[in-house]
Amino acid sequence: MERLLLGSRVILCTLSMLSNNKISTITQIVPVQTIIFDEASQIEIGDYLPAIHLFGSSLRKMVFIGDDKQLAPYGHSDIPQLESVFEKQHLRPKIHFLDTQYRMPKPIGDFISEHVYNKKLKTNHSILLKTCCRFVNVLGGQEEQRCKSWINEKEIQAVVKIAKILQARRKSFRMITPYDAQRSAIEKALKDAKLPWEDKCFNVDSFQGTSCTVITLKRSSHMAGNEDDYIIVSIVRSKKLGFLVNERRVNVMLTRCRKGMIICSSRAFLDGIASESLIGGLAARMGRRSWVEYEQVLNGNFPMI
Known part of the structure; x- marks a missing residue:
């Protein structure tokens, strides 16, 4: 496995794969110190527990990238109480809001900013x-x-x-x-x-699309997904x-x-x-x-x- 990794220190995988026994041979060689979660607004908080349990001894930082104004955790429509990490009030002061989007034309971006992002989202578009x-x-x-x-x-x-x-x-x-x-x-x-x-x-x-600073990024600058x-x-x-x-x-x-x-x-x-x-x-x-x-x-x- 060490030969296959060729010195790589970054692992790309799904959250569920982190709990799969097949990845253990890799994590023994590359201890998990930082985990960056993409589309974190779609992940229910309980889904993080296996990773925290497995890598608690080596884990130093967790980074959550997402947008709590877009898709909620799976099952939220049936169980409104399901929360993502962004809904935890004691963590919200640690959010870094990226305040400029470059994807949408300005008339659409301005409307979305006003009606969804409390007029905080700026648009840079021709x-x-x-x-x-x-x-x-x-x-x-x-x-x-x-x-x-x-x-x-x-x-x-x-x-x-x-x-x-x-x-x-x-x-x-x-x-x-x-x-x-x-x-x-x-x-x-x-x-x-x-x-x-x-x-x-x-x-x-x-x-x-897809000491511990609990939330370091709330994505809006490039707008997540396809x-x-x-x-x-x-x-x-x-x-x-x-x-x-x-x-x-x-x-x-x-x-x-x-x-x-x-x-x-x-x-x-x-x-x-x-x-x-x-x-x-x-x-x-x-x-x-x-x-x-x-x-x-x-x-x-x-x-x-």
Whole structure:
């Protein structure tokens, strides 16, 4: 094992792998002194205990990198009491907040800062126009339950047409939707349209990437997780808020684009039932000029961002 390590002092692995017996031959040669946990806001506190127990004699520092305004620990929707390390009040004074993001265009970044980060998140980006965010008014799009998930057939058509337009213009893009049934349906529609479909469409949870100073970093400067130049979003729901009540997940969905975002929903839904949601607020901020009619998209008349 020492020959295989070639003098390396850094181990990259999952948190669960640290508790696996197979790694013990490595940790005997490289004592664990510092552990850096990425996406720490998604880890329930009890999940750290095995690592602390196993390496307590050599461990000197634990660093937690994450964003408590994005995805919560797995199971939080069923057990709201589940906490990440960021929710512990006695540790919060030790947080270092990285206050500048470079990913999102300024109109989107400023909105997210105001409504999610208490106006503390600054934006450094060259795109300043509100046209970086477009909303497609999918009239007649209806939510339909599919097993325990949801789909919206008209939004699938709109998303695929937008993908075709962006592909023709040689733009780099990906798609996000809150519901796995919609994700699967979009993938199939992309295949049928002979468009790139692998590594293109994701649900929100899969798209967010992955002496002792207890917390040394709270990530916001580069915004954690996956991204692309253009992000196409399919909201799916048309009658009830559903996923949109979870502001942390919606925050993930709205913070993935580097150049532009296209959101498929209906104006009636975002101006009505969803008007108080984070995404409804974004639609209001971007204004009427950000809306594009469904028929324009079908005709290929989609304004450039």
